[in-house]
Amino acid sequence: MRQHDLVVIGAGSGNTVIDDSFADLDVAIVEERWFGGTCLNAGCIPSKMLAYTAHVARTVSESGTYDVDAQLLGVRWRAMRDRVFGRLDADREEGRRGRQESDFVTVYEGRAxxxxxxxxxIDLADGAVDISxxxxxxAAGxxxxxxxxxxxxxxxxETSDxxxxxxxxxxxxxxxxxxYIAAELAEVFAAAGSSVVIVEKEERLLGPQDETVAERFTELARSRYDLRLGREVTAVGGRPGALRLTLDDASTVEADMLLVATGRVPNSDRLNLDAAGVATHDDDRIVVDAYQRTTVEGVFALGDICTPVPLKHVANREAQVIAHNLRHPDDLIAADHDLVPAAVFTRPQIASVGATEQDCRDRGLDPLVGEARYADIAYxxxxxxxxxxxxxxxxxGTGRLLGAHLIGPQAATLIQPLVLAMTLGIDAPTLARSPYWIHPALTEIVEKALLDLDL
Structure with a gap:
């Protein structure tokens, strides 16, 4: 049995744990599928590259709004796909080669x-190997x-994978x-010419979002897609290329293709964690403490397999925390999940940070609410x-910001001043009145919403 100093299971965000400061150690990385993880290969990055193309297509098709005569001839799906994955697949292979050529890293391509x-x-293509x-x-995602x-x-x-x-x-x-996966990919395929039906068991789309945002998005989506809300699929029939979905109200949906976007589950069930003594939550996420340590000494976890907030920027932060704690066991730092911003890159964009209005009600809070419309500002x-x-x-009383939510163009960018303010403890009056806000930039919508709090 070969002994390593450090083994990382998963080459997504787990791969970022290892830098040159670990060159004095014997390190191994185990990856059964693809370097770069879900984000690079089947998640955040390709979906946003496709979503931007969809945005360009929509801009052309709606150019008459701005008195521009233009015609959308179509989206060249295969060319778009090859452009996106031609770049990303090359990045994946470059990452793999970089690790394979490293002087201090051993790469095992298989399932651990x-x-x-x-x-x-580790089950490899040509057998198995035992290591410690x-x-x-x-970081198995x-x-x-x-x-x-x-x-x-x-x-x-199909799935997002x-x-x-x-x-x-x-x-x-x-x-x-x-x-969010359903919302983003529905927009991509609609822009590519697909007729889209969305089947969702809740009464509105993007349910975890602030209720006002979710209601507005559902209203907009209803004008673009065939929505079957409050419904579940009870059976799938037909044949490949001519599917028939039966819903729980006995209605049916005919489709050439089915995209399943009902959520994700951690890969903890594939690791035989009982043999290691690593504990999991009821939802199969690995239990970790604030320092990303599992219940077994010397074993850490990060990313979708353990985090309560399964987002790439969270996994990256957790990787930074673990990298530090591995090298500095007497000076541990903690991962903070209190104020994690998130965005949905659909049309329109959606971004959020902190509490929703329904969260506040559940906590017995009565917050001040400030709102501003894009239609209220010059841009x-x-x-x-x-x-x-x-x-x-x-x-x-205090003006402390509890949450912020945007739906509209560039929402994912516009949320950042509010993220900074909440993270650094800047209250709403200070944020609204101390800095200059460029006129007539889109950021004025943030200023106006803050001033609407009337503090």
Whole structure:
């Protein structure tokens, strides 16, 4: 059994734990599928590259709003796909080669499972190898969840892991799920010419968002897609290329392709964690403390396999925390998940940080609410935007910001001043009145929402 100083399971954000400061150690990285993880290969990056293309297509098709005569001839799906993945696949292989050529890193391409507290068996293409390590980082990520009626049907379906690499956009796409993955990919395929039906068990899309944002997005989506809300799929029938989904109200949906976007599950069940003694939560996330340590000494975890906030920027921060703690065991730092911003890159963009209005109600809080519409600011006039808005929540008396939510163009960028203020403890009156706000930039919507708090 080969002994390593450090083994990292997963080459997504786990790969970023290792830098040249570990060159004095014998390090191993185990990856069974793809370097760069979900984000690079089937998640954040390709979906946003496709979403931007969809945005360009929508801008052309709606150019008449701005008195521009232009015609959208179509989106060249295969060319777009090859452009996106031609770049990303090259990045993945460059990352793999870099690790394979390293003087202090051994790469094992296969699936790892624990055989003891810090012992692993790795199934390789040509057999298996047993290794052990003084320290282990579990960064094995997650995978799409698939409801039983779909999995048991025996008929083909796509997930976010596969759908962006298909050869042709379908004529009729059924999307199962109403979260951010469903929303983003529905927009991509609609812009590519697909007729989209969304089936969602809740009564509105993007349910975890602030209720006002979720209601507005659902209203806008209803004008673009066939929405079947409050419904679940009970059976999938038909044949490949001609699917028939039966819903729990006995209605049916006909589609050429089914995209399952009902959430993701951690890959903890594939690691034989019982053999290691690593504890998990009821939802199978690995239990970690503030320093990303598991219940087994010398074993850490990061990313979707353990985090309560499964976002790439969170996994990256957790990787930084673990990298420090591995090298400085007497000076540990903690990961902070209190104020994690998030964005949905659909049309329009959505961004949020902190508490929603429904969160405040659940906590018995009565916050001040400030709102401003894109239509209230000059650059919003230039964009002819009539639906977007910014909403901020603040504590009565103190002006402490509790949450912020935007829906509209560039929401993911506009949220950042509010993220900074909440992180650094800058109250709403100070943020609104101390800095200059450029006129007539889009950032004025943040200023106006803050001033609407009337503190």
């Amino acid at each position: 499972r624990f055989t003891g507290p810090r012992e692993l068996r 390590a003084r320290q282990i980082v579990i 997650g995978r799409p969840s698939v409801p039983p009626p779909v999995a048991e049907s025996g008929l083909p379906y 596969t759908v962006m690499r298909i050869d042709t956009a379908p004529r009729r796409l059924a999307v199962l799920g109403g979260g 919003g006039w230039a964009m002819e935007d009539t639906t977007g808005f910014c909403k901020v929540l603040a504590e009565r």
